[in-house]
Amino acid sequence: MQPGKQSGIRRVTSWQLVGAQLRHFRKLAGLTQAALAEQAGVGEDTIASIEQGRRVLQLDMAIQLDELLDTKGTLRVAVEKIPRKERYQALVKDFVQYEQNAVSLLWYESQLVPGLLQTESYARFVFGCTYPPLEEEEIEKRVTDRLARQKILERKPRPILHFILEESILHTQLGDPEVMYEQLLHLRRCMDLPFVTIQIMPRNTPRHAGLSGPLILLETPDHDGLAYVDGQLRGELYDEPADVSALMQRYGMLRSQALTVAESTRLLDALLDALLGETCPAQHTPPPVPQPSTGTSPATATVTAEPASKSPPTPPPSTSATPR
Incomplete structure (x- = not known):
C-alpha cells in the first residue's frame, strides 16, 4: 500500500x-x-x-x-x-432514550438548573440565550421537547434521581424575578419527591471535584452504567466500565463535598424568602403555597403543598407578561 x-x-x-x-x-x-x-x-x-x-x-x-x-x-x-x-452510541438523541428508561440517574450541573427540573419559562429563557440565535419556532420546539423529557418524573416504576447543583445557579437571575422565583420554588417542591434528592454545592468549597464541568451518570434497565458529558457543540457518551467507574468516583466525591440534603433545603428556603422580599416588599404576611394545578410540570403535580410556615409562598403574578 x-x-x-x-x-x-x-x-x-x-x-x-x-x-x-x-x-x-x-x-x-x-x-x-x-x-x-x-x-x-x-x-x-x-x-x-x-x-x-x-x-x-x-x-x-x-x-x-x-x-x-x-x-x-x-x-x-x-x-x-x-x-x-x-451497545450504546454517543448520540444525544439516543441518550435521551436511555435517560427515559434509566433505573437511576445522577446529575451534576455547574451552570444551569438541570433540564429535568426546569420550569417552562426558565427553559424558554435558556434557549432564548442561544447563539447563534434560534428562530422562535425552534425555541418553542426545544422547550416542548425539554418538558416532554420530564415525563420520567411520572414514570412507574419510579427512577432514583440525584442532583448536585452549584450554589451560583440559584443566585444567577435568568429572566424576570418571577421566572427565577418560580424556578426555585419548583426545585423546592421537587425536594419533597421521595425519589428525588437535591444537594447544593456551596460557593466556598475549598476542594472541588467538579472543575471539569457537568456530568450525568445513569444505570440502564440491563444494569449497565453510562456516563454523559456535555460540550459546547455536542455531548459524548461513555460506556466503557473503566471510564464510567472513574466518573462515578468523581461524582461520589462531589456528593461528599456538597451540602447535606437538610442544609440544601434550608439554603433554598432562605433564598426563596429573600427573593420574595425583593419581589413583594409591601407584603408583610406571605400567602400559603397554592396546590399545584393541572398545568404544572410533572414533578410539582405530585407534591402536596406544605403550610406557609414550612414552605415559601408564591409571589403575586407580575403585571408584565411572563413566559410560561
Missing part, C-alpha cells in the same frame, strides 16, 4: 449489520421505508437511520418489527447479541 493512501477497508459496526438485516427483511416484505414506518408508528427517517446503522434499534422496536415483518424473532436476537462495547 502506498504511503498516505487508505487501505480501502471500511469498518462495519454491529448496528450497520442489524440495519442491513432490517433493510433485507423490509424489501422481502415488499415494503418501502415510508410504508414500514407508518405501520410501526414512527417517522420514515427513523427507519432510514436504523437501516444505515446511524440509529440504535431499541429492543422493544426490534420485537415490533419482527412481528410486522414476520421474521420470527431474528431482529430481537440480533439486538440482544450486540457486543457490549457497541
Whole structure:
C-alpha cells in the first residue's frame, strides 16, 4: 500500500449489520421505508437511520418489527447479541432514550438548573440565550421537547434521581424575578419527591471535584452504567466500565463535598424568602403555597403543598407578561 493512501477497508459496526438485516427483511416484505414506518408508528427517517446503522434499534422496536415483518424473532436476537462495547452510541438523541428508561440517574450541573427540573419559562429563557440565535419556532420546539423529557418524573416504576447543583445557579437571575422565583420554588417542591434528592454545592468549597464541568451518570434497565458529558457543540457518551467507574468516583466525591440534603433545603428556603422580599416588599404576611394545578410540570403535580410556615409562598403574578 502506498504511503498516505487508505487501505480501502471500511469498518462495519454491529448496528450497520442489524440495519442491513432490517433493510433485507423490509424489501422481502415488499415494503418501502415510508410504508414500514407508518405501520410501526414512527417517522420514515427513523427507519432510514436504523437501516444505515446511524440509529440504535431499541429492543422493544426490534420485537415490533419482527412481528410486522414476520421474521420470527431474528431482529430481537440480533439486538440482544450486540457486543457490549457497541451497545450504546454517543448520540444525544439516543441518550435521551436511555435517560427515559434509566433505573437511576445522577446529575451534576455547574451552570444551569438541570433540564429535568426546569420550569417552562426558565427553559424558554435558556434557549432564548442561544447563539447563534434560534428562530422562535425552534425555541418553542426545544422547550416542548425539554418538558416532554420530564415525563420520567411520572414514570412507574419510579427512577432514583440525584442532583448536585452549584450554589451560583440559584443566585444567577435568568429572566424576570418571577421566572427565577418560580424556578426555585419548583426545585423546592421537587425536594419533597421521595425519589428525588437535591444537594447544593456551596460557593466556598475549598476542594472541588467538579472543575471539569457537568456530568450525568445513569444505570440502564440491563444494569449497565453510562456516563454523559456535555460540550459546547455536542455531548459524548461513555460506556466503557473503566471510564464510567472513574466518573462515578468523581461524582461520589462531589456528593461528599456538597451540602447535606437538610442544609440544601434550608439554603433554598432562605433564598426563596429573600427573593420574595425583593419581589413583594409591601407584603408583610406571605400567602400559603397554592396546590399545584393541572398545568404544572410533572414533578410539582405530585407534591402536596406544605403550610406557609414550612414552605415559601408564591409571589403575586407580575403585571408584565411572563413566559410560561
